[in-house]
Amino acid sequence: MTLRPGTLSQRSARGTTGGVGESTGRPDGTLKVTGEFAYSSDLWHEDMLWGHTLRSPHPHAEILGIDVAAALALPGVHAVLTHHDLPAATHYGLEFSDQPVLARDVVRYQGEAVAVVAADHPETARRAAAAIAVAYRELPVVHDETSATAPGAPLLHPDRTDHHAADSPHPNVVHRQPVRHGDVAAARARAEVVVRGTYQVGMQDQAFLGPESGLAVPAEDGGIDLYIATQWLHVDQKQIAPVLGLPAEKVRLTLSGVGGAFGAREDLSMQAHACLLALRTGRPVKMVYNREESFFGHVHRHPARLSYEHGALRDGTLLYVTCRIVLDGGAYASSSPAVVGNAASLGLGPYDIPNADIEALALYTNNPPCGAMRGFGAVQACFAYEAQMDKLAAALDMDPVTLRQHNAMRQGTVMPTGQPVDSPAPVAALLAAVAARPLPPPRRWENATGTADVRELPGGLSNTTHGEGVVRGVGYAVGIKNVGFSEGFDDYSTARVRLEVVAGEPVAVVHTAAAEVGQGGVTVQAQIARTELGVTRVTLLPADTTVGSAGSTSASRQTYMTGGAVKHTCEAVREQVLDRARERFGAAAARLEAGKVVAADGEVIATLADVLGDGAIELEREFRHRPTRPFHPRTGQGHGHVQYSFCAHRAVVEVDTELGLVKVIELAAAQDVGKALNPLSVAGQIHGGSAQGLGLAVLEEIVVGPDGRVRNPSFTDYLIPTILDVPSMPLDILELADEHAPYGLRGVGEAPTLSATPAIVAAVRQATGLDLVRVPVRPEHLTGTA
Amino acid sequence: MRVTCTVNGRPCVADNVWEGESLLYVLRERLGLPGSKNACEQGECGSCTIRMDGDLVCACLVAAGQAEGADLRTVEGLAGEDGALAPVQRAFLDAGAVQCGFCTPGLLMATEELLERVPEPSDADIREALSGNLCRCTGYEHIMDAVRLAAARRTAVEGRPA
Numbered sequence: 018m019t020l021r022p023g024t025l026s027q028r029s030a031r032g033t034t035g036g037v038g039e040s041t042g043r044p045d046g047t048l049k050v051t052g053e054f055a056y057s058s059d060l061w062h063e064d065m066l067w068g069h070t071l072r073s074p075h076p077h078a079e080i081l082g083i084d085v086a087a088a089l090a091l092p093g094v095h096a097v098l099t100h101h102d103l104p105a106a107t108h109y110g111l112e113f114s115d116q117p118v119l120a121r122d123v124v125r126y127q128g129e130a131v132a133v134v135a136a137d138h139p140e141t142a143r144r145a146a147a148a149i150a151v152a153y154r155e156l157p158v159v160h161d162e163t164s165a166t167a168p169g170a171p172l173l174h175p176d177r178t179d180h181h182a183a184d185s186p187h188p189n190v191v192h193r194q195p196v197r198h199g200d201v202a203a204a205r206a207r208a209e210v211v212v213r214g215t216y217q218v219g220m221q222d223q224a225f226l227g228p229e230s231g232l233a234v235p236a237e238d239g240g241i242d243l244y245i246a247t248q249w250l251h252v253d254q255k256q257i258a259p260v261l262g263l264p265a266e267k268v269r270l271t272l273s274g275v276g277g278a279f280g281a282r283e284d285l286s287m288q289a290h291a292c293l294l295a296l297r298t299g300r301p302v303k304m305v306y307n308r309e310e311s312f313f314g315h316v317h318r319h320p321a322r323l324s325y326e327h328g329a330l331r332d333g334t335l336l337y338v339t340c341r342i343v344l345d346g347g348a349y350a351s352s353s354p355a356v357v358g359n360a361a362s363l364g365l366g367p368y369d370i371p372n373a374d375i376e377a378l379a380l381y382t383n384n385p386p387c388g389a390m391r392g393f394g395a396v397q398a399c400f401a402y403e404a405q406m407d408k409l410a411a412a413l414d415m416d417p418v419t420l421r422q423h424n425a426m427r428q429g430t431v432m433p434t435g436q437p438v439d440s441p442a443p444v445a446a447l448l449a450a451v452a453a454r455p456l457p458p459p460r461r462w463e464n465a466t467g468t469a470d471v472r473e474l475p476g477g478l479s480n481t482t483h484g485e486g487v488v489r490g491v492g493y494a495v496g497i498k499n500v501g502f503s504e505g506f507d508d509y510s511t512a513r514v515r516l517e518v519v520a521g522e523p524v525a526v527v528h529t530a531a532a533e534v535g536q537g538g539v540t541v542q543a544q545i546a547r548t549e550l551g552v553t554r555v556t557l558l559p560a561d562t563t564v565g566s567a568g569s570t571s572a573s574r575q576t577y578m579t580g581g582a583v584k585h586t587c588e589a590v591r592e593q594v595l596d597r598a599r600e601r602f603g604a605a606a607a608r609l610e611a612g613k614v615v616a617a618d619g620e621v622i623a624t625l626a627d628v629l630g631d632g633a634i635e636l637e638r639e640f641r642h643r644p645t646r647p648f649h650p651r652t653g654q655g656h657g658h659v660q661y662s663f664c665a666h667r668a669v670v671e672v673d674t675e676l677g678l679v680k681v682i683e684l685a686a687a688q689d690v691g692k693a694l695n696p697l698s699v700a701g702q703i704h705g706g707s708a709q710g711l712g713l714a715v716l717e718e719i720v721v722g723p724d725g726r727v728r729n730p731s732f733t734d735y736l737i738p739t740i741l742d743v744p745s746m747p748l749d750i751l752e753l754a755d756e757h758a759p760y761g762l763r764g765v766g767e768a769p770t771l772s773a774t775p776a777i778v779a780a781v782r783q784a785t786g787l788d789l790v791r792v793p794v795r796p797e798h799l800t801g802t803a
Numbered sequence: 804m805r806v807t808c809t810v811n812g813r814p815c816v817a818d819n820v821w822e823g824e825s826l827l828y829v830l831r832e833r834l835g836l837p838g839s840k841n842a843c844e845q846g847e848c849g850s851c852t853i854r855m856d857g858d859l860v861c862a863c864l865v866a867a868g869q870a871e872g873a874d875l876r877t878v879e880g881l882a883g884e885d886g887a888l889a890p891v892q893r894a895f896l897d898a899g900a901v902q903c904g905f906c907t908p909g910l911l912m913a914t915e916e917l918l919e920r921v922p923e924p925s926d927a928d929i930r931e932a933l934s935g936n937l938c939r940c941t942g943y944e945h946i947m948d949a950v951r952l953a954a955a956r957r958t959a960v961e962g963r964p965a
Contacts, residue, residue, distance in 0.1 A: 043895055049904030050892040050911060052838020052878035059837035140823060165900070226842045226850060226905040226939050276840070276905030277939050308843040472927045506909075535903025535940045697899040697945075705902065706941030740943040741934045788881035 037760060038587060040697035042457050043540050044557060045274075045533070056274035057246035058305045065232065066095055066303035066594040066763035068146045068287070068294050069142035069485015071132040071149050072313055073124035076383040076725025077159070077171070077370050080122055081152040083132065084282055088145040093137040096297045097145065100291075103293070105262030111252065111284055112386070117348040118260050118289050124153070125173055125348035126385055127726050128313025132328065135294040135302050154321050157228035158725045162322070162343050165189040165380045173348060173381040179300035181354055184650045191346045191379040192354040195359040196653030198433035199372030204337035212408045215402040216325070218790035219718035221318040221709075223390050226735045229286040229314050230305040233295035240267030241292045248282040248532045251566035260289045261296065264321045265562075268292070272560035278534035279709070280389030281315040283571055284351050284381065311732035317352045317719055318389030319344035319379065321360075321397035333415050333423045337372035338405075340364050342398060344387070346379035351388030353379035353521040358648060359394030362434050362657055366402040367444040367497040373433045375653065383725040387572055391709060392498065392770040399496040400792055407492075417492050417779070418452050421445075426497070435654040438661060440763075442754035443689050447665035448495055448748040450687035457683045475671055475678035477741055486675040489682075492779025495665040496771030499658040500764035501574040505647040508574070508659075509639045511565030512542075512582035516550055516590050516625070516635035523612050523625035525587070526635075528558040531567035531579040536766055537698035538575045542583050549587035551609030552625070565639065573764025576694060581759040582640035598628045643757060660755060664688040666707065666770035666776035672784045676755040678794030679715045681742070681777055687749035691763030700748055703769045708743045710773025715781075717741065718793050725732055725802030808873045810834060811880030817867070827851045827862035830877060838878040838908050842937075849936030853861045853877045859916050861935075878908035881915065890960070891915050894916035894953035895946075902940035910936045914950050918957055924950070 032782045035041030048054035085097040100107065108114040120131045125455065132149050136142035157174065159165045166187045172190060202478045231245035240263055247253050250270040252783040258268040275282070287304040295302040306314050346353035361377035379387075390396075402579075410417040425444035432435050448506075469483045476482055478552040502508040513528040525546040534541045543555040560567070565581045593607055597612045598606035602623050605616035614622045649654040669683040686703050693699045716736040720728040729735050754761025774792055781799070782789050789798055797803040806829060811951045817833040820824050825844075830836045839862055840850035853862050854876035878893040881889045888896075890955040891914050910933060916954075917924060923933070929950045937944060 040899070043809060045904070046896045047888070049901050050878075050888065050895055051882050051906050052908050054837070054904060055837070056840070056905060058841065059831070060963055061832070061835075061837075138821070140821065224939055225903070226848060226902065226937065227840070228842060275903060276842070279939070305841075308845065470927055472931055478931065535905075537902065549911060699947055701899050701902055701941055704944040705940045706942075708942035709939075719878040732843040737937055737939060739934045739937060740930045740946065743943045746942060746944050782885050 037544050037694050039544065040695055041540060041544055043537065044311045044543055045539060054274050056227050056276050057244060058227060060244050060273060060303060061231040062232065062234065062301040065301040066135040066137060066298060067119035067139040067142045068277060068291050068302045069134045069139065069146045070130050070310065071146040073120065073129040073131055074128060075124060075153055075155055075226060077156040078124050078153040079156060080120060080124065081154055084150040087148040087150065088134060091141065091145050091148060093141040093147045094134060096294055097132060097149065098293055098297060099132045106259035109256040109260060109285055109289065110350060111352050112354055112447045113350045120681050123486040126383055128291065128385065133294055135298050137485050140457040142194055143468060158384055159189065160382055160723050160725055162380055165382055177308030179214055189381045191350050191381055192357045193376065193378035194357050194653055195651060196373065196375040196433050196647060197359050201339060201372045201374045201474060204460060205328055206374040208336050209331045210407060210409065210412050211326060211328045212775065213326045214405055214408060214790060216323045216398055216404055218321040218397045219241035219630045219791065219793055220320040220721060221390060221713050221717050222312060222719050222735060223279035223315065223355050224735065225277030225279055225281060228306040228704055230276065230299055231273065231291055232286060232303045234301040235295045235299055235613065238587050241295060241703050242267065243270045243288060243292055244273040245270055245288060245605060246273055246282060247433055248278050248571055248605045249569035250530050250532065250560060250562050253285060254287050254562050256285055257289050257292060261292055267430065270562045272532055275532060275534040278497050278570065279391045280571055282395065283318050283569060287312045311575055312719065312727065316386045319346060319356055319387040321398065321701045323397060323401035325401050327405045329409055329412065329413070333420045334651045335368060335370045335424045340371055342377040344377065344397065345382055345384055347382055347384045347386035349386045349387055351386050352668065353388065356394035358657065360398050361501060361653055363395045363497055364398045364433065365433055366399065367426045367442065367495055367663055369426045369430045375433060384721050385727060386721065391706060395496065395498045396774065399771040400775050402408055403494040403779065407779050418448050421448055421495060433708060434648060434657055436656045436658065440660065440661060440755040440757060441689065442661065443665055443751055443753055444495055446751065447663055447687040447689065448493065448542040450495065451665050451667035454667065454685050454747060456491065459483065470570050475673040475680040481676055481678065482673045487671050487673050488784045489669065489671050489778040490782065490784025492668045492776045492777035494772040494779060495663065496768060498573065498662045498768045498771055500660040500662050501572055501577060501642055503645050503657045503659065504600065505645055507779060508568055509641045510567040510578040510582040510635065511639050512579065512586040513635065513637040514546065514583065514586040514590050515635035516594065516629065517766035518626045518629050521626055522554060523552045524554045524556060526551050526556045526558060528564045529579050529582065530560045530562060530564050531575055532570040533778050535572050536570065536575065536702060536782040538570065538579060538696060540696045540698060541576050541580055545580055545583045546587055549584055550591060551611055560788045572793045573766045576762060577764055578640060578642065580694065582638065584759050585640045586636055586638040589638055592632050593634050594628055598623055601628065660758060660763060662764050662768040663774050666772045668776040668780040669782055670777060671695060672781055672799060674785060676798065677799035679781055679794065681711055681744050683744050684711060684773060685747045686769055687751065688768060689751040689753050689763060690765050691755045691758060692752050692761040693750060694760060694762060699750060702746055702765045704746050706744055706766060707773040708738050710770045711743060711777060712738045713792050714774045714777035715793050804868065806867050806871055808870045808875055810836065810875045811877060811948040820867050822868065824867045825863050826865035828869050829867045830862060831852040832844045836879050840905050840908060842905065849913065850906055852936065854912060854916065859913060878911055881911060890956045891953045894956060895911055895949045898945050898949035898952050900941060900949035906936060906938040910938065910946060914953060918954055922958055923954060
């Protein structure tokens with residue numbers, strides 16, 4: 018195939034220097050700052066067509082008929098496909114195959130794909146899609162728990178055959194997970210203080226910057242090559258191949274440059290559509306969503322309604338918690354069952370609480386489908402349990418940090434699932450770190466002459482206040498997130514490593530299928546290879562399906578899992594090198610260092626070139642974390658999680674109480690990362706995750722009406738934080754090794770997203786005295802006009 | 804229609820341009836310069852920020868015909884002919900300001916324009932100047948570091964402005 022100049026250069030990206038623990042540069046960095054790095058939307062083929070998707074305008078409707086004649090008649094249109102044209106499987110899905118490739122007789126959410134078009138210009142494709150005539154009969158909309166479970170409610174998936182169907186209390190409940198721990202009734206009788214609250218979390222969008230896109234190229238063997246931005250090549254392949262009616266080996270995927278992900282690329286979007294169009298037309302087909310389509314084309318964070326009751330002794334000792342967490346899963350299951358498992362098992366927060374009665378469930382509704390987003394079920398719970406901790410502190414007249422520290426989980430604490438925490442859990446220390454930081458000086462916009470720089474005030478450049486009506490507050494929160502895939506999932510990653518000598522210099526070639534979505538996995542893989550093999554040069558091959566699965570770039574797992582796979586494979590390669598060296602140069606060969614084989618005392622025995630010569634060593638190994646087990650369907654008991662990640666935040670906010678505008682002026686974080694493989698990247702992940710938590714606190718929500726329609730699918734109306742909205746974010750990074758993890762590391766990416774949100778809202782509550790129970794907090798909640 | 808312009812110092816001609824096409828489409832799909840990114844097509848995210856006759860513009864909001872005769876500069880024109888990175892590019896790498904990198908081309912163009920105008924910007928100046936460029940990965944902290952670093956290096960090289 019013909020790609021534009023520059024687009025091939027990332028395919029053998031060579032790293033910079035530096036091993037584990039150093040802040041080395043990204044191997045793709047230079048390409049990214051020069052504009053040469055090829056994202057999936059930059060791919061180009063001289064013969065390519067453009068694909069476009071026709072989507073349902075209705076949240077719930079029967080399809081009476083589809084007429085594509087007018088679209089096919091447009092000059093430049095090469096194919097129009099509907100459900101009639103599907104060659105094989107008609108549905109796909111991450112956990113259940115409940116999502117139609119193209120809608121057949123019913124649409125279940127606004128934006129569901131109904132038809133796809135290929136044409137020679139993107140505008141022609143758009144016009145052709147608009148020319149398709151679809152006759153709909155609108156159906157009643159299910160939009161919340163009440164309407165979804167009411168007698169006579171429309172059943173969205175009446176013929177469910179999934180493995181959770183039998184345990185669901187209602188066919189419109191995707192999955193329910195109770196967790197029963199201790200004796201809540203007895204504890205309630207002993208409680209001296211009880212606080213209750215009901216909280217709501219709005220629908221947040223991942224809003225990655227690079228919209229969904231990819232290029233499907235039909236191959237001579239009847240198969241397809243798909244260049245794609247995704248989080249998990251092999252799970253895409255597993256879902257696409259049955260739809261195309263092809264064996265998996267004929268559906269070859271290569272990761273193309275990814276412009277952010279945050280969970281939204283775990284589900285399929287345009288993958289199968291582009292492949293179907295390419296196979297039908299015999300030509301390469303590129304699909305690129307625009308921003309509006311992106312909002313409809315991927316799953317979102319589950320909106321939630323959470324009811325909590327905390328009971329404690331007067332000294333602050335928590336006795337019990339009851340909670341019920343209702344997540345809106347939207348029209349299709351996606352990863353809702355796993356999100357439910359997380360919300361239920363992590364629903365108490367990072368606290369040692371002996372008695373609990375937890376129930377989490379996800380609903381099928383006619384709202385947009387929800388699935389993976391950074392924090393994955395733990396974010397929603399954290400907002401609620403941290404609000405409860407502040408409420409309890411107020412009821413006890415205790416300092417909110419002291420109350421949290423008094424109940425903080427530690428190594429050895431038993432989770433409500435019965436699983437003991439068997440690695441460091443420095444919850445109290447993280448809270449102490451953020452609390453110990455000096456507070457920003459008060460009213461910093463007032464300089465010596467008393468004039469204000471409005472840019473530093475709530476409302477900023479809008480010049481809405483000069484300080485009058487502005488109040489300050491400080492809030493704290495801490496959260497717990499699981500790392501890796503849980504509940505008995507066979508979670509593994511694969512690495513292939515070759516050590517060879519090129520022009521006299523040893524080179525490690527590392528090949529994995531791990532998706533680099535911006536988090537820096539490519540950087541740490543190269544660092545690990547340098548450290549384990551004692552070489553400077555590392556070449557990373559492009560991630561594709563010619564090597565075994567790496568699993569998903571999600572759940573904070575990729576450094577642990579693919580980092581672990583690269584380490585494990587390099588160790589095996591190293592053993593073979595040392596064996597060869599011992600055969601040829603004697604038994605003293607102990608380790609590899611700076612391109613040489615050295616003895617335990619540091620004496621150089623041979624160079625790698627001497628040992629390897631022309632005989633490269635190449636090995637492939639899989640890496641698995643410790644096995645987990647499913648949660649019991651009625652008690653929630655089970656060793657379901659591998660590792661936990663903890664982050665604490667302190668937020669300082671200023672609120673314009675007249676207009677209801679919030680300015681976060683500092684957001685300090687403390688996180689335990691076990692071992693910082695790349696300290697600069699670790700900081701970047703904590704900053705980025707904190708900013709997304711800030712967005713959920715005060716800005717970000719996909720507004721869905723009770724009619725199931727989305728009100729704000731654009732960057733004009735869905736607000737993600739700008740550089741004016743995100744304040745300075747000082748960090749304390751702890752490195753308490755987890756003895757079970759590679760290098761002792763702890764997954765980093767998600768935990769900061771959890772606690773940023775409740776910390777900010779706690780600060781706004783402190784500033785205003787208002788009992789804020791939903792995020793995002795909007796001006797009308799602060800001005801009493803809601 | 805035909806659009807003739809100068810891009811990064813080189814004369815460029817795009818033929819058969821449909822009147823509804825944006826300058827961004829012409830750059831990316833017709834002139835083979837995909838460095839400028841498309842993330843919102845509304846001028847909200849700044850991913851397609853380029854210089855047009857010296858001014859910062861969102862190329863998605865410029866109709867192709869408006870670029871007739873214009874002098875354009877894109878991210879592909881930042882590095883020297885010999886491939887040496889510009890100070891802003893080097894600073895973004897050194898400060899860890901590049902993660903997924905999709906916002907990076909637009910941020911580099913906006914940063915360069917800021918530093919030409921304000922060689923020693925305050926933090927508030929930086930935030931104001933870059934507020935039209937969304938980044939979803941970095942939380943902006945390393946981007947602030949990068950701009951401060953680029954400013955310091957430029958000032959060190961070029962000397963303090965009079």
